[in-house]
Amino acid sequence: MSGLTYSSYLQLDKLLSMQEPRTSDTADREVVLAEHFFIVAHQASEIWLKQILADLLAATDALRPDYGNSDADLSVEYLDRAGRLLGLLHDQLVALEKMPLRYFAEFRPYLGTASGAQSQQFHQLDELLGDDERPEGLYAAFEAYTVAQGMSVGSVCRLGSSAGVLHRVAEGLIDVGSGFWRWKIAHLTMISGMLGEQRGTAGSSGVGYIASRIRLPFPQLRQLRGDVHEALVPTGTPN
Template structure:
């Protein structure tokens, strides 16, 4: 139950209420602590720098939003960690969408900080040392809980002791966030249980491979009939490259090699599940899972955009050759975090590589369609018999 917030006056006649009416707005939100937490170091040095206040407020706002994102992320991970009921996917969608909207706020918030000029920042920058954004414990936890792996991080950012010093509690939280199942791992396990992948059932993967071979063979015949020799050679060369791309998912050993090199993240079966959901996203049973995959990409995209805006701001404020306040290479380091190595759901971005025209997508069998949904009197009913899939 929400705590009542006391008003100074009654709703009808303006009569003052007693203490029993509840807490004041400021008491409930503990504004005395929040609004008195802006300590300007320049002011203590008797040379108050106006823009230091903006710098502090902006970063405190970031940390509050990070806390909310982690709160939502932990709840989504909790749902994924159990047997997922169909009714719970709507709650996952709602919370992931909330994370996406918060990240959009964080991306735009950089513009507020950019109202400060490089000379303004220089007036108080020395007060920050050795403090650094790298020391944001919550952002590190957020990355780990999403699924950023230590081996994919830039070398400087792997050294926890260097970043967090002797803060044993921070180190303990980071270590825990690295060993507990990340959202990426939980999504991977969920995708591996996608109905329709079973060889003895619908056998989507076998049918998909046949459809791809049929498509490429037909396009090869068209290319061979091309009368202009250089055009024919180009088309045949392009087809051979496309065949190699498809081979990278049809041959598990190639996929595993890409996985070991960090170019892919999901297991072979999880990737199959993601492709299946993408192809049949119009089926009622796969509609919400497809939306979940899109929101996961949105999260990755917005964090990348936030990093990019941050990189541009840092270059604008301190240039590209100066060290960061925490001892890193500053702009050069931040720019290196924009690569795919920091994308958790990079495999979802690359799904379009493996699409085929709708007319080649294997049609659902009667049995598979009944497993996905049953129609009675115009009402969709979720299949309820002996479920062995992970989408229930």
């Protein structure tokens, strides 16, 4: 361990040499700095995505009986952290809104066909959160765990805090899903301010395409939470 330093532990030489604006040789300092900012925001997003995915996979595994000792409290811990980190991911976009449009317009042609649409980690996250039908998904693991405890997700929703840790997992899932949804909405509003009617670098229609991609995470859980209202409406309540 001797000789280990902050810089060598974090491999800063490697990390800090990876921001290479393509406009470096040709453009004004303002344009190069704007592109640098754009690269940093994307790279930071990918690093946070890596942690979020790892945490959500751990949260899923902690609910699987076949994975050794299933532990719903541990799952809650991971879900809470992932929820917080999705807030950081969202903040990268909020910061990026401070990139002056005129500089963005100048370096954008240098992006070629590169696009966030090619982010593999993002698509993994989308699948983990968006599709309740996949047996390997987060919601399916929660549902199976709930059934193994002799309950149903619907009864967890109705019972609320008296369902104990199962309720806390359900709340964690809603927080994570809403955090991801918030990111998607912020991305949509940011690009509509920056692109207007321009097409995306991957060739999509841009704003219209991104709007069409926004789905609510964990639809089954939201449906079951909605059902609670009907189950609890007292008879004779005015419409």
